Amino acid sequence: MSLIIINQYYAPFHAATGQLIQELAEYLVSKGKRVTVITGKNGEYDLKDEEIINEVQVIRIKNRKDGIKRIKKFLSYATFYFRLKKRLKKIVEDGSIVLAMSTPPYIARIPLTLKKKRNVKLIYNVQDLYPEILLALGKMKENNIIYRFLHKIAEMIVKGADRVIPIDESMKEILENNYKPLKNRITVIENWALKELGPNGFQKKSSKKLTILYSGNMGRAHEYETLLKAIKGSEKSEMDFIISGGGYNYNQLKREVEDFPNVIFQDFVSKEKLPDLINKADICLVIGNKNLSGIVVPSKFYGYIACQKPVIYINSGEDIISKHINNGNLGYKINNGDSKKLIDMLRKLARNKDEIRKIQKNVAIYSEKLNRNNSLERYYDLICKMEESI
Known part of the structure; x- marks a missing residue:
């Protein structure tokens, strides 16, 4: 049985979600799971379409480069989103588990369409809440037609996912209030520090300032x-x-x-x-x-x-x-x-x-x-339980 992880960023990019997903994928492989990551090239078209990195199969989709300007972000998201569906259909197996991140927003809608056809189980990992972030930053109003449309998509994903994984108890409360009923499908698993980070061997450099x-x-x-x-x-x-x-x-x-x-x-x-x-x-x-x-x-x-x-x-x-x-x-x-x-x-x-x-x-x-292993082990246990239910 295969696990497919979807996130726009993965090695060699420095994005925090990409680094966390790399650690999770490699940890799951070390525990005997077969893991495929579908990610983006993000404008770096010289990157290989497919390769094995530390026993994780990495498949890269050709998408536009991200940037600070909104139009660049939109084009980067959009090209990843539209090319993902075709690629995912080719590699997903009956009974696969798909873990979709919230980066880019609403990407989990793609594997959601395969749930019934391929008996796919979907885990939705929520790093940021969309479209709530647009409301909080004053970019949209609640009665805005675009906001209501985006909220409907988010509701479809949250209600359709087999498991929803927010990274904060406050985030869980918002999800339960905005998209109830979630019942027993929601579990908080915090993020963690990368394995390279720790106190061993690093001494503070002396400085008066x-x-x-x-x-x-x-x-x-x-x-x-x-x-x-x-x-x-x-x-x-x-x-x-x-x-x-x-x-x-x-x-x-x-x-x-x-x-x-x-x-x-x-x-x-x-x-x-x-x-x-x-x-x-x-x-x-x-x-x-x-x-x-x-x-x-x-x-x-x-x-x-x-x-x-x-x-x-x-x-x-x-x-x-x-x-x-x-x-x-x-x-x-x-x-x-x-x-x-x-x-x-x-x-x-x-x-x-x-x-x-x-x-x-x-x-x-x-x-x-x-400790990072606390969170990683919780993901492993969750995936094992989902495999048993297929």
């Missing part, structure tokens, strides 16, 4: 103004900021403070180089949005904790990350817009690094609760 790191995507869903004002109001002799990644708001931030002597901007780094990057920091930033709690969950948090780094979470809302920080005393939480509190906190930490070392001990203990 406080080093603050933001690593990863900084898109429209990441409120950046609080950080922007904090950088502008910071003491340049006391702290350095490293901003590594990309995205729409990354470019907005870079445009404003690129010339500041205590701010370093750099592109995404590979997962092999990520531990060294995180190790340069005294404390790491996670940015959310008060309107997106339960709709988007920043997965970079798990990598920071695995490397035993204290975090500052900029988010007025409450979600699973807020709970972890509070339960484990893993760092600080700042409301969106409260740049003064962020500046005061960074100044205090710059002048008293012993406070960071105290929190780091809490992080080291708590990181065991977020």
Whole structure:
């Protein structure tokens, strides 16, 4: 019996979902499962159409390159979406299990059409909630005809899936309220830190200045103004900021403070180089949005904790990350817009690094609760149970 995983990104791309799916696929193969990943070329047309990577069969669909502009994103999504259906029909077997991610949005609708014809079981993994994210960001109104159409598609997927896997309890609540009844078909499985990330062998480089790191995507869903004002109001002799990644708001931030002597901007780094990057920091930033709690969950948090780094979470809302920080005393939480509190906190930490070392001990203990194998094993158990029911 085969397992097919669908996600627009996979190795060699640095997208967080692609890296997580690679770890999941390789873990399942190590447990004896036969796994095929269908992914996109995303404009890199020299990539092989098919290859085996660490015993995982990888099939790539020719789709357009993604980008910051909406039209580029749409064309990248659309070309992947429309070419997926033809390819999936060719390789899906009777009784297959398909795990479809929510990236790109609504891609799970394709395997849903094969459920009855091929007796396919569908697992829908929800990383971001669409179209709720459009509503929360003010891009659409609830009575908008396009929003209602997109909501109908989302409802079709959620109700048609055999299992729905959100990554946050708050996300589960929204799904149950908006698309009930889900009964016993919904299970929360958190994301995890990549296996390359951990405390072993990585020692903090000595520096008198406080080093603050933001690593990863900084898109429209990441409120950046609080950080922007904090950088502008910071003491340049006391702290350095490293901003590594990309995205729409990354470019907005870079445009404003690129010339500041205590701010370093750099592109995404590979997962092999990520531990060294995180190790340069005294404390790491996670940015959310008060309107997106339960709709988007920043997965970079798990990598920071695995490397035993204290975090500052900029988010007025409450979600699973807020709970972890509070339960484990893993760092600080700042409301969106409260740049003064962020500046005061960074100044205090710059002048008293012993406070960071105290929190780091809490992080080291708590990181065991977020062990990557806990989540991976839960996926394995879920898939085994679904195989038994076919």
